[in-house]
Amino acid sequence: MSDAPISSGTTTTTAPFTPAEMSAGRKLFAVDWEFMAAADTMPALPKMFGVEIAVAGRSNVGKSSLVNALTGRDGLARTSQTPGRTQELIFFSAGERLRLVDMPGYGYAAAPKAKVAAWTELIRAYLRGRANLARVYVLIDARHGLKDTDAPVLDLLDEAAVSYQVVLTKADQPKPNELAAVTDAIEAALKKRTAAYPGILTTSARTGAGIGEMRAAVARLMAEKR
Ligand SMILES: Nc1nc2c(ncn2[C@@H]2O[C@H](COP(=O)(O)OP(=O)(O)OP(=O)(O)O)[C@@H](O)[C@H]2O)c(=O)[nH]1
Ligand SMILES: [Mg+2]
Numbered sequence: 001m002s003d004a005p006i007s008s009g010t011t012t013t014t015a016p017f018t019p020a021e022m023s024a025g026r027k028l029f030a031v032d033w034e035f036m037a038a039a040d041t042m043p044a045l046p047k048m049f050g051v052e053i054a055v056a057g058r059s060n061v062g063k064s065s066l067v068n069a070l071t072g073r074d075g076l077a078r079t080s081q082t083p084g085r086t087q088e089l090i091f092f093s094a095g096e097r098l099r100l101v102d103m104p105g106y107g108y109a110a111a112p113k114a115k116v117a118a119w120t121e122l123i124r125a126y127l128r129g130r131a132n133l134a135r136v137y138v139l140i141d142a143r144h145g146l147k148d149t150d151a152p153v154l155d156l157l158d159e160a161a162v163s164y165q166v167v168l169t170k171a172d173q174p175k176p177n178e179l180a181a182v183t184d185a186i187e188a189a190l191k192k193r194t195a196a197y198p199g200i201l202t203t204s205a206r207t208g209a210g211i212g213e214m215r216a217a218v219a220r221l222m223a224e225k226r
Contacts, residue, residue, distance in 0.1 A: 063102055065079045201213060
């Protein structure tokens, strides 16, 4: 099998997973997820351990909701209709090997300037300097697609050679043809990007669509890291 990007033309570009991978994903996440630490500065980060994955994305894109859907624990990560809810790096752990990090959103223009600067600095420093960060899931709202504010983060990940994969959120909202158009546009934009992992995961925290596939994607990643 080639590792070429999965082309769309359909409403989902989630890479196909074997039943064994789906089952591994289920098992991986069917543990007691716990809040571990919150950090608003680099020195406050917990010690590096095991495999870390992070969800990044524009403010209000659905990062915290996705964390709750993946872990199966409603209310583990705090969500809100108001952008700017998550203001620190929030670490969740599942046993010894896997950590999941909920990040503050970027691109929230209405927040106080000093706060935006502090968050941006923290996001950049973390994404750049975390050696055990195995993959960053860059969340993109399925209604809107890539925005200008996503570019600096993708640039940084490419520069730092941190592997990332795009995850569409709120896939329950657009019509199938709109979803397909957004997916195609993102795939075209990612072709030029060096650290982008092939394939887009399409999810809805609301309906649960694609959550099993995303768990399987993380299980595949963990298997690669063994
Ligand atoms: N329709 C729909 N709405 C969603 C979905 N996931 C999240 N939302 C809504 O999007 C809003 C933002 O969700 P959060 O999970 O708090 O977003 P966030 O990216 O963590 O936001 P910040 O922490 O502020 O950056 C909330 O009103 C959620 O209910 C989804 O799958 N479908
Ligand atoms: Mg949040």
